[in-house]
Amino acid sequence: MSSEQQSFTVVLVDDHGIFRSGLRADLGEDLQIVGEAGSVEQAIEVIESKRPDVVLLDVHLPGGRGGGGAEVLRGCAHLLGTTKFLALSVSDSAQDVVTVIRAGARGYVTKSISGPEISDAVRRVAGGDAVFSPRLAGFVLDAFGGAKVHEATGIDEELDSLSDRELQVMRLIARGYSYKEVAKELFISVKTVESHVSNVLRKLQLSNRHELTRWAVDRKIF
Structure with missing residues (x-):
């Protein structure tokens, strides 16, 4: 160790x-x-x-x-x-x-x-991360994600600032996916994932993925 x-x-x-x-x-x-x-x-x-x-x-x-x-x-x-x-x-x-x-x-x-x-x-x-086996994360998204996100986006300026793709990346990162797993899930490159995460952190004024996870969990959109 x-x-x-x-x-x-x-x-x-x-x-x-x-x-x-x-x-x-x-x-x-x-x-x-x-x-x-x-x-x-x-x-x-x-x-x-x-x-x-x-x-x-x-x-x-x-x-x-x-x-x-x-x-x-x-x-x-x-x-x-x-x-x-x-x-x-x-x-x-x-x-x-x-x-x-x-x-x-x-x-x-x-x-x-x-x-x-x-x-x-x-x-x-x-x-502080939320961690799921990849095929199980969808159950959580279905149960907690969709409706909450749509409710929140009408009143949350920070969420409104994210593009649809940035929102997708943010939710996967918050659920514990690695950059490589996000890239595979969304059929994009790891570099593109890194770029989206950088944009999300900048727009939400966060420093790292751990803060991003807490931010998403607080809003029940992970």
């Missing part, structure tokens, strides 16, 4: 011990696992006790009132300002994705993700 790399504390929540063991082995050295849980009740207790930077949260958990990961989020709602939650599940259903995001999760990735990818996702969520 680089001496300059920031370290983050993590709690693992999954009802399969073998999967938790795999995560322990796969996560980067800068990600310190401070607790684990296998049920709704255990999760709320451990998260309350440890107050980690990030919780890797399975969507379907035993216990509680049957609410799974969303119930854990609701039980820890008072911690959402300091503890970030990243949903990690075998499920890629729109209902599961939207339910946990509505409850307060900052992202959602599937369990097919690799060790380096999940480590990067944890770091990005800890840093």
Whole structure:
């Protein structure tokens, strides 16, 4: 681990011990696992006790009132300002994705993700980004994006200053896409993406993509 790399504390929540063991082995050295849980009740207790930077949260958990990961989020709602939650599940259903995001999760990735990818996702969520497996991001956009954007553009001069393409790029960047992923999604070059991001940051008077993510989340347009 680089001496300059920031370290983050993590709690693992999954009802399969073998999967938790795999995560322990796969996560980067800068990600310190401070607790684990296998049920709704255990999760709320451990998260309350440890107050980690990030919780890797399975969507379907035993216990509680049957609410799974969303119930854990609701039980820890008072911690959402300091503890970030990243949903990690075998499920890629729109209902599961939207339910946990509505409850307060900052992202959602599937369990097919690799060790380096999940480590990067944890770091990005800890840093304020919203992170989604690419094919799942559309569910969030459908549930939260379209109507909110159209409502906002009528009254938000900053949003009005963005072109349609800049708005598309901004939303993908805010959802955690890399420049390369944005380029692939929109069928444009990485240099064009960089140019659009530069224009967006200038128009919105922001310094970096982390500030852009927070700006978009505040307006519920990610």
